[in-house]
Amino acid sequence: MIKKIKQTRLEKILIVFVIILGIITFGSFVSIKNKCLFVKKHNPEKLKFKNPNNIAVLNAPCGNVIIELYPDIAPNSVKRFKMLIKSGKYNDIAFHRVIKNVLVQAGDLEFGRKNNINYAYVGTGKSGYGTISSELNEDFDFKKGSVALARTEQKNTEDSQFFILLDDAPLFEGEYSPVGKVIYGLNVLKKIKYDDKVEYVLRPDFINTFEMLK
Numbered sequence: 001m002i003k004k005i006k007q008t009r010l011e012k013i014l015i016v017f018v019i020i021l022g023i024i025t026f027g028s029f030v031s032i033k034n035k036c037l038f039v040k041k042h043n044p045e046k047l048k049f050k051n052p053n054n055i056a057v058l059n060a061p062c063g064n065v066i067i068e069l070y071p072d073i074a075p076n077s078v079k080r081f082k083m084l085i086k087s088g089k090y091n092d093i094a095f096h097r098v099i100k101n102v103l104v105q106a107g108d109l110e111f112g113r114k115n116n117i118n119y120a121y122v123g124t125g126k127s128g129y130g131t132i133s134s135e136l137n138e139d140f141d142f143k144k145g146s147v148a149l150a151r152t153e154q155k156n157t158e159d160s161q162f163f164i165l166l167d168d169a170p171l172f173e174g175e176y177s178p179v180g181k182v183i184y185g186l187n188v189l190k191k192i193k194y195d196d197k198v199e200y201v202l203r204p205d206f207i208n209t210f211e212m213l214k
Contacts, residue, residue: 035191036062042184044213054078055213056085056180060095060192061205065164065185067147070178074135077149077158077177082212084109084127084160090210096122098194098201103169105150106207107161114206123200127160134158135177142172145182164189 039062047066049055058065071078084090090107092114097105110125111118118125134155142148142165150161158177165172166189182189193205 052214058210059208062188062191065188067180068183069180074177077135078179081179093207094204095192097199100194103163104192105163109160131157131159138174140178142169147180148176148178
């Protein structure tokens with residue numbers, strides 16, 4: 001007759017430990033595999049806005065980023081930004097420059113297009129509409145979520161590229177033309193692909209769509 005061998009207390013503890021370790025490992029694998037797993041989704045159709053005509057919706061890999069535009073602060077910059085959004089120019093454009101927890105930058109219409117990205121020149125491309133004058137505003141606080149047009153080291157060179165801050169940047173105040181601020185979905189941008197070693201990303205994430213709400 002085969003005797004039933006009882007597990008020792010230590011053996012039971014080890015089994016429980018192995019099971020817990022397995023659950024943690026599986027959960028970590030799922031989280032890494034799906035970077036968007038815990039990102040809150042925002043449906044602009046279910047939200048109310050004071051001025052829906054100035055609401056833009058950028059759809060990125062992990063969801064919607066909802067931006068309120070400020071034409072009263074920078075009218076010409078916002079006019080250019082809206083024109084490019086409404087014409088679909090930003091669709092399938094790379095987030096070519098990403099600094100972790102600092103900013104994401106996109107909008108290179110010439111060299112940053114999906115399936116035709118030029119890594120040698122991305123970040124230097126033009127829109128074809130020409131540059132516009134800087135609209136600097138000393139009173140605008142470049143807080144987390146601020147959206148502004150990018151430019152070269154020289155002023156009055158704004159075109160189609162823009163950046164969104166992931167953290168406060170007071171040194172930017174009076175240096176860039178602000179166009180708006182993220183009011184929902186900032187965490188979506190924190191999931192954009194980045195490289196710890198360089199600012200310009202190889203095989204970057206892309207804007208899926210960028211549209212005006214109205």
